[in-house]
Amino acid sequence: MNNSKVIDAKKLFAPSQEQEWIAQAKQGSQAAFHQLYELHHRQVYALCWRMLADKDSAEDVCQEVFVVLWQKINNFRGESKFSTWLHSVTSNVVLTHLRKQKNWLQRVFSIEQQTSYSLPEEATVPLDDSSGLEELDRHIAKLPERARLVFVLFAVEGYRHEEIAGMLNMAVGSSKSQYHRAKALLKESLSEVALVGEKL
Amino acid sequence: MNEQISDQALASQVNKLPKEMQPERDLWSGIERAIQGQSQQSYNESTKNNLAPMAWAASLIAAVLVAWVSFAPTPQLSTPLMAKNEGTTEQLVNTMQTNFQQQKQAMLVSYGQPDMTNLPIKMQNQLIELAQARKAIEKALINDGNNVDLLNLLRFTHQQELNLLQKLYPYMSNKNVQWQTI
Numbered sequence: 001m002n003n004s005k006v007i008d009a010k011k012l013f014a015p016s017q018e019q020e021w022i023a024q025a026k027q028g029s030q031a032a033f034h035q036l037y038e039l040h041h042r043q044v045y046a047l048c049w050r051m052l053a054d055k056d057s058a059e060d061v062c063q064e065v066f067v068v069l070w071q072k073i074n075n076f077r078g079e080s081k082f083s084t085w086l087h088s089v090t091s092n093v094v095l096t097h098l099r100k101q102k103n104w105l106q107r108v109f110s111i112e113q114q115t116s117y118s119l120p121e122e123a124t125v126p127l128d129d130s131s132g133l134e135e136l137d138r139h140i141a142k143l144p145e146r147a148r149l150v151f152v153l154f155a156v157e158g159y160r161h162e163e164i165a166g167m168l169n170m171a172v173g174s175s176k177s178q179y180h181r182a183k184a185l186l187k188e189s190l191s192e193v194a195l196v197g198e199k200l
Numbered sequence: 201m202n203e204q205i206s207d208q209a210l211a212s213q214v215n216k217l218p219k220e221m222q223p224e225r226d227l228w229s230g231i232e233r234a235i236q237g238q239s240q241q242s243y244n245e246s247t248k249n250n251l252a253p254m255a256w257a258a259s260l261i262a263a264v265l266v267a268w269v270s271f272a273p274t275p276q277l278s279t280p281l282m283a284k285n286e287g288t289t290e291q292l293v294n295t296m297q298t299n300f301q302q303q304k305q306a307m308l309v310s311y312g313q314p315d316m317t318n319l320p321i322k323m324q325n326q327l328i329e330l331a332q333a334r335k336a337i338e339k340a341l342i343n344d345g346n347n348v349d350l351l352n353l354l355r356f357t358h359q360q361e362l363n364l365l366q367k368l369y370p371y372m373s374n375k376n377v378q379w380q381t382i
Contacts, residue, residue: 030232030235030236033235034228034232037228037231041227041228042220042221042222042223043219045220045221045222045223046218046219046221049221055224059223059224059225059227062223062227063227063230063231063234066227066231066235067231067234067235067238070231070234070235071238134216134217134218135213136213136216136217137217155211155214156214156217183207183210186210187204187205187207187210188204190205190210190213191204191205
């Protein structure tokens with residue numbers, strides 16, 4: 001009984017405490033910024049991981065997100081929830097990272113080579129991976145990059161197709177078709193796993 | 201039979217996905233280093249911007265003082281009065297100079313004797329110019345002991361030099377910090 005009251009009180013005071021940290025971080029307080037990091041970095045990392053499907057890149061980009069956040073925190077006007085705003089910052093940093101990576105790869109491979117080598121689109125997470133990931137996360141990680149990005153942004157993060165199309169520089173129709181493609185691939189791979197499970 | 205899972209079942213699995221994941225390595229230390237570097241850089245940039253008007257002011261003061269000392273008319277005093285005043289003015293100038301040096305030294309000691317060479321060359325030159333102007337006024341005062349304006353100018357120059365040193369100190373010490381970080 002008492003415990004539940006304590007938890008309720010924590011929930012009640014958490015937003016105002018967060019506002020205080022945001023205000024202090026805007027004034028240049030690294031201690032307050034660290035508190036914001038402690039509060040949000042797991043969510044930011046989860047989004048980075050799902051979009052990038054690679055642990056090392058996700059960790060690097062998660063760091064980059066917080067460095068960008070430190071630079072841009074004064075742009076946060078409080079019109080939306082801080083976590084919502086931080087998620088949009090994260091999505092943008094991840095997409096910028098992917099674009100840079102693509103540009104770099106395109107520079108490294110010559111045009112001739114590009115005809116024989118395709119850019120690495122799919123992540124290399126094995127389906128029997130035992131890293132503590134949810135089964136669905138492992139299947140999402142195996143999706144082709146565009147389908148994965150659209151699926152994560154639409155189904156997991158709740159963006160609209162119009163927003164996703166703008167972020168990924170594609171037509172709204174393409175975003176929808178990538179989503180359907182992702183859904184079909186996921187359903188297929190999840191069904192296969194279920195079938196194997198049944199046979200065993 | 202290969203029966204696919206339904207949209208609903210997939211949506212249900214998506215809803216169950218954890219909102220948070222724990223990264224394996226400590227990410228904060230890298231973030232901290234990066235933002236400290238940025239804060240240092242922006243501090244140095246803002247300090248440079250803040251110091252620019254001061255540097256201009258110091259240059260202007262030095263130029264005015266040099267012009268004053270060079271072109272101010274020397275009052276025509278009778279030889280005995282001049283001789284009488286020479287000793288007392290020299291004493292006064294010496295006392296002012298000693299006071300100034302003591303204050304300057306005390307200030308530098310309290311700051312841990314910062315290295316002036318950490319300052320940008322322009323700032324160092326302006327400090328040198330201000331010191332040269334001060335010396336020129338001291339010299340002129342010995343020959344023109346009755347000039348109250350020159351005495352006031354000397355006091356003003358001393359104060360300006362001390363103020364400038366005080367404002368430049370954080371810049372000098374922060375340069376050191378930046379080098380240590382690198």
